[in-house]
Amino acid sequence: MQVGKTFISRTLVLLALLGSSPAWAHGVHIPIGKCWTEAKEIVCEGGESDGHPLLNALVEVIDYNENMQFSGKLDDHSRIRFKRPQGEFYILIDAGPGQVIEIDWKDIKGV
Amino acid sequence: MTAYHVAVLLFALAGFAALAASMEKHGRELTGRELSAGQRKWVYWLGWSLLAIALACGVAGWRWNIGPVVLLGWLSVVGVLIAFMLPWWPLQPKHAPRKEKPLPQLQETVLSLPLRALLVLALLAVPSWVVFNAWKMSEQAVLREDAIHGKIGPWTFVIAEENQDGPEFFAGKTPVKEFHLRFCEACDGEIRAAYLKIRKPRSLRAAGLAFQGARWTREVAIYIPPAATLEDQIWLTVESKRGEVYHQAFDIERLSPATAKFIKEKR
Numbered sequence: 584m585q586v587g588k589t590f591i592s593r594t595l596v597l598l599a600l601l602g603s604s605p606a607w608a609h610g611v612h613i614p615i616g617k618c619w620t621e622a623k624e625i626v627c628e629g630g631e632s633d634g635h636p637l638l639n640a641l642v643e644v645i646d647y648n649e650n651m652q653f654s655g656k657l658d659d660h661s662r663i664r665f666k667r668p669q670g671e672f673y674i675l676i677d678a679g680p681g682q683v684i685e686i687d688w689k690d691i692k693g694v
Numbered sequence: 695m696t697a698y699h700v701a702v703l704l705f706a707l708a709g710f711a712a713l714a715a716s717m718e719k720h721g722r723e724l725t726g727r728e729l730s731a732g733q734r735k736w737v738y739w740l741g742w743s744l745l746a747i748a749l750a751c752g753v754a755g756w757r758w759n760i761g762p763v764v765l766l767g768w769l770s771v772v773g774v775l776i777a778f779m780l781p782w783w784p785l786q787p788k789h790a791p792r793k794e795k796p797l798p799q800l801q802e803t804v805l806s807l808p809l810r811a812l813l814v815l816a817l818l819a820v821p822s823w824v825v826f827n828a829w830k831m832s833e834q835a836v837l838r839e840d841a842i843h844g845k846i847g848p849w850t851f852v853i854a855e856e857n858q859d860g861p862e863f864f865a866g867k868t869p870v871k872e873f874h875l876r877f878c879e880a881c882d883g884e885i886r887a888a889y890l891k892i893r894k895p896r897s898l899r900a901a902g903l904a905f906q907g908a909r910w911t912r913e914v915a916i917y918i919p920p921a922a923t924l925e926d927q928i929w930l931t932v933e934s935k936r937g938e939v940y941h942q943a944f945d946i947e948r949l950s951p952a953t954a955k956f957i958k959e960k961r
Contacts, residue, residue: 611915613903615868632864632915649897673896681887681904685896689921 614640614678618686620667620693627686628662629676636661641677646670667694698755702765705748706772712741714776726785745769835874836911842949846932847940849881853930853949860952861918869918871953875930876911889931890914892922892946898939901931922957 611632618627629637642663644653652668657676674686688694714720716738721729729737748768752761780786805813835841841854853875861869877885889895891902905912916928927943928950947954 611862611864611870611872613870613915613917615865615870615917617868617920630865632868632870634865645896647896673900675900677899681889681906683899684903684917685891685893685900687893687919687921690919692920 614676614682614684616674616676616684616686618674618691620691621664623667624664625667625674625691625694626662626664627657627674627676628660629657629678629684630661631678637676637678641675643675643677644668644672645675646672695755698751699764699768701751702748702755703768703772705744705751706765706768707775709741709744709748710769710772710776712737712744714741714780716741720780723780723783723786726787834911836876842944844942846930846942847934847938849884849932850878851881851932852876853944855950855953856913858950858952860956869956870915871918871950872913872915873905873928873949874911874913875905879910882910884934884936886933886935888912888914888933890916890928891931892916892919892928893926894943895929895931895941898931898933901933902929918953918957920960924954924957 613632614629614637615632616627616629616637618625620626627642629640629642631637637657638659638661640657640661642653642655642657643651644665646652646668647670652672653665655663655665657663672688675683676686677683711724715724715729716734718729718734721734721737749762749765752765755761756764835854835856836852838854840858841852843850843852845851853873856872856874861871864870873890875888875890876882888905889901889903890905891900895901903914903916905914907913919926924946926946928946930942930944932940932942945954946957
């Protein structure tokens with residue numbers, strides 16, 4: 584029966600490895616971000632889709648008339664904090680050419 | 695090409711056989727007699743020379759990048775062939791049947807029924823799962839029937855969702871959906887970049903994520919904004935090498951019914 588136990592545990596491990604979808608997920612590697620409000624401020628957190636932080640990425644807050652309201656960089660925790668601009672605006676997190684994501688004010692929880 | 699394959703196969707076979715014959719035990723089995731140390735050394739270097747010739751054939755046929763790979767492939771085949779052929783090789787010396795006391799009968803391990811059922815199930819499930827995934831992966835999205843054929847600026851293109859499932863979730867429940875884009879063969883070289891996003895782009899910089907891929911088919915994964923609606927549409931932006939920029943919007947329901955369903959249910 585000892586043989587059986589070793590065998591079944593190995594089989595189960597193998598099945599678990601085969602079945603775990605992350606191991607088979609193909610490389611989706613994009614910047615992602617989310618924002619939320621804290622008091623009168625907005626906090627945004629960037630990151631990569633594989634869970635890595637997005638350090639030092641440029642963040643720009645632009646109103647709907649294309650005027651820059653705020654600009655800064657993500658800190659060591661991939662976060663940035665700024666005062667909520669007046670009116671309608673959107674946030675760009677710039678992780679490089681073609682890797683710019685946009686977060687609209689409508690996407691921010693609590694605005 | 696067949697000639698090269700045959701050449702690599704035969705030289706690899708001869709090389710491995712010679713190497714086997716150069717070993718004391720296998721030499722006896724293969725030749726049916728005892729070989730002297732000098733003979734074995736000679737056969738040993740013959741084996742390596744034959745393998746070198748097999749490599750040369752591979753390189754002649756497929757150059758240095760693929761040639762060694764072809765050789766390795768045939769070496770595996772030949773190695774297995776020789777290993778399983780040895781016990782049946784007719785020249786090997788006959789052993790006198792050994793006189794041994796019968797060993798005590800080992801108790802046969804019998805696995806319990808649920809365990810056996812599980813193993814049988816796994817034997818069936820794993821290959822079918824692998825085959826299913828291989829089949830799914832081999833399907834080219836832009837060749838599917840639901841792919842959209844269109845024209846943007848002077849260029850014709852095909853766009854399609856990578857698969858017909860809803861969005862996948864990454865890094866803390868961020869819904870992400872993948873799309874494929876292919877321009878016409880003549881157009882492809884004129885395109886500098888193509889971008890995709892949900893909602894109308896406000897500027898070229900905010901045109902979304904760029905399609906990637908060195909191959910003809912370009913791929914992109916875009917995230918579905920929390921407040922996205924079906925009216926936002928999916929916007930394709932194409933920038934040419936001459937600097938022209940074109941936008942085109944697609945109904946989410948047309949491009950990806952499953953994503954449209956996801957957006958509708960989220961609200």
